[in-house]
Amino acid sequence: MLVKNNGVWKLSPAKLVVLGFAAVIFVGSVLLTLPAAVAGARDNSYVDALFTATSAVCVTGLVVVDTGTFYSRFGQVIILLLIQVGGLGIVTVASIYAFLLRKRIGLRERLVMKEALNVESLGGIVRLVRAILLMTFLIEGVGALLLTLTLWNYFGFGKALYYGVFHAVSAFCNAGFDLFGREFYQYCSLIPFRHDWRVLGIIGSMILLGGLGFPVLVDLRRQRRFKTLSLHSKVVLITTGLLIILGCFLFWGIERDGVLQGTGVFKSMVNSLFMSITPRTAGYTSVDVAKLEPSTLLVLTVLMFIGASPVSTGGGIKTATMAVLVMAVYSRLRGRFDTEAFGRRIDSEIVYRALTVAVLSALLVGIGIIVLSLVCQVDIMKLIFEAVSAFGTVGLSTGITPQLNTGSKVILIVLMFAGRLGPLTLAFSLLQQERKETARYPRGNVIIG
DSSP states (O other): OEEEETTEEEEOHHHHHHHHHHHHHHHHHHHHTSGGGBSSSOOOOHHHHHHHHHHHHTTOOOOSSOHHHHBOHHHHHHHHHHHHHHHHOHHHHHHHHHHHTTOOOOHHHHHHHHHHHTOSOSTTHHHHHHHHHHHHHHHHHHHHHHHHHHHTTTSOHHHHHHHHHHHHHHHHTTOOOOOGGGTSOTTOTTGGGTTOHHHHHHHHHHHHHHHHOHHHHHHHHHHOSGGGSOHHHHHHHHHHHHHHHHHHHHHHHHHTTTTTTTOOHHHHHHHHHHHHHTTTTTOOOSSOGGGSOHHHHHHHHHHHHHOSOTTSSOOSSOHHHHHHHHHHHHHHHTTOSSEEETTEEEOHHHHHHHHHHHHHHHHHHHHHHHHHHHHOOSOHHHHHHHHHHHHTTOOOOSSOGGGOOHHHHHHHHHHHHHHHHIIIIIIIHHHTSOOOOSOOOOOOOOOOO
């Protein structure tokens, strides 16, 4: 959308965010097609490079080639930078330039930040961006150090350091890219470490922190007590905890005689907990997803669709969206018109926004699944799993991604891009526009139920 300012047509903040992501994806795809980005003489099509760049910037983790074996060190560093930019957000990364040069951030830049971070007001927006940058690099630094020390037991120090930094950024940004295919076998993810609770624990913690959302992390740093937290933080923390616990026990209950068979109780629970965290848009896996029971795939699909929390490094419809909808339904069942939580009333506009995001997301995923089924002859359950994984920017796969045709890859590219930006820019920004109503129509009645 274009807005006119002093006779000059300018792009709206929402469109600037979308175009910013698209520009970074394009630049990344071009860099990944360079001969220096590929390890050895390999066939490197532009569609595959575009798919990888989109997956990295949209912090998804779906891959059509094995990152550790297909790309050179240069290509892997490009992917790492794309993940970092995509996880932080284009506007947040761009603000580093202004902070370093001590340049004044004007009203228009603050409006773009507000749009990108999906916050309600401009007050404190610059401080929030500073806090996001500080926490991101601090958490990633600590995670990289812990991973380096842990992976040192498997590799030399230099390799452990490189892997530690790469996977710390990938985990916190909920990207799910891994380089272990070079050390073990292609597309292995964290399966070789399924018996090492330290690796799973560190990466799982990084995923969880990245998926909580920056406002919640800032709130926790300031308040440090659940009672004094904001309503948003309470809703996110409670919803996240319930989803992780429920997902863990469902996974363990279904797969204890499946992929977890022969694993001790402690290790099976660690893997179940990890596999409950990672569908929240991370994409790492400690088990072979292709061997999971159909009911387990369905559970993971629901978790992937819900995704992480608002203003986080993850995707999906978001935990707060689902929580608001559940609370609204509960209020109606009790005969109450107001949606309430923790002694607070949630405005009806927020309920409408949550409903809009959920409906638009379901429609987009549904259309994507239908089109995928038309252009690709693959088991429908696997296509559903793949489509939801792309839209939720998760990256989990049953193993069909590398075998997909060009049309299917393009569809997944669209779903990844829409999943990272769609609910945020297409739904929220549209609903936040000022509506000019000249008249109100007479009340009508529609029978529901």
